[in-house]
Amino acid sequence: MSTESKTTTKVAKKEGNAIAKTNPAERFTNTVIKQFGASAPGEIKVSDFQKKLIQNYFIKMDSVLKDAETKRLSKSEQYRDALEFKWENVNMQKLAIDVVAFSSIGLDPLQPNHINLICYKNSRTNKFDVGFIIGYNGIELKARKYGLDVPDNIVIELVYETDVFKAIKKDANNPIEKYTFEITDEFDRGELKGGFYYQVFNDDQTKNKLVMLSKKDIEKRKPKYASTEFWGGEKPVYKNNKKTSETEKVDGWYNEMAYKTIKRAAWNDVVIDSEKIDDNYHRMAQNDMDRVAGEVQNEIDNNANATVIDIDSEEITDQPKLTEPQPQKKVEEVVDKETGEVKDDSPEPGKQKPLF
Structure with missing residues (x-):
């Protein structure tokens, strides 16, 4: 060679x-x-x-x-x-x-x-x-990355029965939209009533925006094929890999699901800037x-x-x-x-x- x-x-x-x-x-x-x-x-x-x-x-x-x-x-x-x-x-x-x-x-x-x-x-x-x-x-x-007017922060909270929540909307006497929120019983807050998100703009607080979602509003956003393992509810019982007529109740993680549903809604609420597309x-x-x-x-x-x-x-x-x-x-x-x-x-x- x-x-x-x-x-x-x-x-x-x-x-x-x-x-x-x-x-x-x-x-x-x-x-x-x-x-x-x-x-x-x-x-x-x-x-x-x-x-x-x-x-x-x-x-x-x-x-x-x-x-x-x-x-x-x-x-x-x-x-x-x-x-x-x-x-x-x-x-x-x-x-x-x-x-x-x-x-x-x-x-x-x-x-x-x-x-x-x-x-x-x-x-x-x-x-x-x-x-x-x-x-x-x-x-x-x-x-x-693509938002037109992106807030500096978004506060997301769930509101329960024992909480004290008060929305203060913008009007002629109040140029800044805001709220008050107090948790009165940290370890037994009762049933979930809903939640809210609050868009915060540090340089111009007049643009701050408060959006409230009731439990019914959250349910509207529940996925079509929502898993009972996470959302809770009744699910069929299986025996030998076969579905039976029996059902069992599953607690799920409803509150966590509600929080994440609100967070998705909050960031989807940011308007996309056509010039950034x-x-x-x-x-x-x-x-x-x-x-x-x-x-x-x-x-x-x-x-x-x-x-x-x-x-x-x-x-x-x-x-x-x-x-x-x-x-x-x-x-x-x-x-x-x-x-x-x-x-x-x-x-x-x-x-x-x-x-x-």
């Missing part, structure tokens, strides 16, 4: 070893940037922080796929879709564009209540599209429309005979929801009741066979 051939072989081996040492998250990051570049030609500037966020999207997405595939395999064959939840079946081009958009805002899927990932089957492409649900902390980040914001809006359309189509395709276990974006967990049809199972098999995290016993991404 010539000296030139030996040198070429050594260089190839060195490059091959370097690629092999790259972990799956880094390969995913490179794939995202490459896919995004193919769809949006031009110079792509991705900061080191954004690259870290993109790797976090890989870690979360990998967990979501494993969790969904475990549930797919646990279903009886008559309800089991043939399409496996694996990376090869994910629409990577769409995912790449969305990940760049959401990560540019600073939304981190590994941080509590920032953003959640869901998979839904696209019947036209026979691939899984990935939808993103922004959590209440993510809504705050979005409002601060960029391609990333448009991509967020498009993703939301695609996700809703995909979920509706899934429901039509799957029709009946299966229960959709749905953890809505306004649930206490703000965790991924699966629109794939599920067998009749308890919600506990999907969510950890203490942390609200989707259970995942899969190995670490770095220990897998390379995917990219």
Whole structure:
């Protein structure tokens, strides 16, 4: 072998070893940037922080796929879709564009209540599209980045029977909207009556805004598929994985759910500045429309005979929801009741066979 051939072989081996040492998250990051570049030609500037966020999207997405595939395999064959939840079946081009958009805002899927990932089957492409649900902390980040007149702070409180709350609205004699609030019995506040949020503007207090929500108002915002594990109420009893005619009462975490519902309403109340809207914001809006359309189509395709276990974006967990049809199972098999995290016993991404 010539000296030139030996040198070429050594260089190839060195490059091959370097690629092999790259972990799956880094390969995913490179794939995202490459896919995004193919769809949006031009110079792509991705900061080191954004690259870290993109790797976090890989870690979360990998967990979501494993969790969904475990549930797919646990279903009886008559309800089991043939399409496996694996990376090869994910629409990577769409995912790449969305990940760049959401990560540019600073939304981190590994941080509590920032953003959640869901998979839904696209019947036209026979691939899984990935939808993103922004959590209440993510809504705050979005409002601060794109808001027209963003408050310096928002106070959020629940009001109970023994509390003393008085709203002082703006009028001819009172230029600043405000309130008084007193807790008279810290450890036995009685039944929940409602809550409020108060937008605070330090430089111009005349813009301060008080919004009150009764318990009825909170109930209006309750998700369609609200889990009794969190909202409380009656749920069916299962025996041998089969639904019975019996029911049991679940206390749930209603007050916590009410608080988070008010917080979502508070930051959604911030008006978006049209001059700040960029391609990333448009991509967020498009993703939301695609996700809703995909979920509706899934429901039509799957029709009946299966229960959709749905953890809505306004649930206490703000965790991924699966629109794939599920067998009749308890919600506990999907969510950890203490942390609200989707259970995942899969190995670490770095220990897998390379995917990219």
